[in-house]
Amino acid sequence: MLKSELSTHDHYTEAGEHIISHDAKFSDIGKWLKNGWYDIAHAPGVSLFYGLVMSLTVALLFLVFQQQPIYMLIVAIAFIILSPFLATGLYYTAHRLEKEKQTSLGSSMISWRGNIPDFALFAVSLVIIAAIWVNSMPFLTAIVLETSSLLIVDTSMGLTGFIVSEAGLTFLALFAGISLLISAFVFAISVVTIPLLLHDKKIGAIQAMILSFQIVMENKQVMAAWALVIGLMLIAGIVTLGLGMLIVMPLLGYASWHAFNDLIEIEK
Numbered sequence: 001m002l003k004s005e006l007s008t009h010d011h012y013t014e015a016g017e018h019i020i021s022h023d024a025k026f027s028d029i030g031k032w033l034k035n036g037w038y039d040i041a042h043a044p045g046v047s048l049f050y051g052l053v054m055s056l057t058v059a060l061l062f063l064v065f066q067q068q069p070i071y072m073l074i075v076a077i078a079f080i081i082l083s084p085f086l087a088t089g090l091y092y093t094a095h096r097l098e099k100e101k102q103t104s105l106g107s108s109m110i111s112w113r114g115n116i117p118d119f120a121l122f123a124v125s126l127v128i129i130a131a132i133w134v135n136s137m138p139f140l141t142a143i144v145l146e147t148s149s150l151l152i153v154d155t156s157m158g159l160t161g162f163i164v165s166e167a168g169l170t171f172l173a174l175f176a177g178i179s180l181l182i183s184a185f186v187f188a189i190s191v192v193t194i195p196l197l198l199h200d201k202k203i204g205a206i207q208a209m210i211l212s213f214q215i216v217m218e219n220k221q222v223m224a225a226w227a228l229v230i231g232l233m234l235i236a237g238i239v240t241l242g243l244g245m246l247i248v249m250p251l252l253g254y255a256s257w258h259a260f261n262d263l264i265e266i267e268k
Helices: 027-042 044-065 069-086 088-098 105-109 111-147 159-163 166-190 193-199 205-218 220-239 245-263
Strands: 008-012 018-022 264-267
Touching: 008 205, 018 205, 018 245, 027 044, 027 088, 027 220, 027 245, 044 069, 044 088, 044 105, 044 220, 044 245, 069 111, 069 166, 069 193, 088 105, 088 111, 088 193, 088 245, 105 111, 111 166, 111 193, 111 205, 166 193, 166 205, 166 220, 193 205, 193 245, 193 264, 205 220, 220 245, 245 264
Parallel strands: none
Antiparallel strands: 008 018, 018 264
């Protein structure tokens, strides 16, 4: 089915631009990932750099917090919340490859400079969400202590010791539920935001986030499946002590750009 044959939705920006959003199909997810592999092959240096940064970051988290599993989980989720902005250079690289233009690590790292205020606003928005998430943990811990026995964990067992404790299980259940809600919200406001800011400087960060949320609501089932794929791939990258992130980070970054291309059309 061609893009023009899909159901469409009209959106208008404050600047008077007409943006058309297209409904996605489940099969598009495979296409986005396939195109992401293509981009990795055609920009191996840039891809390796971003994958290595993410890989080393995850490995460092395990090293620093291996005896503090609660903090390890908290920081890991906070880092995932910030990942849409951290992938800006990958979106930019995919855009360059799409235009058959030369790519470079240097240009990808400063790709936000053409629209600094809106990129900064989006980054600050994610930082605020991450900060709220981190600072909500004491309240969650207090709830656990009220409903479970004391939070006694055998630190010599690392993460396993925490998981098998009564309080640990209660904490993880609440942690998972809140993490899912926050991650879903961040996904909804981020899925096309950075690509849109890179593609069209007339659109502000707030408007881009609102449009992103609307597009996710228009494609609830496909976007839920896409979010699940992203989540499973990130988990795979994390449980391999970060090694999997060498591929997962650039693949998801590039695939997200191709998702944007299928979902958004700016009428000239």
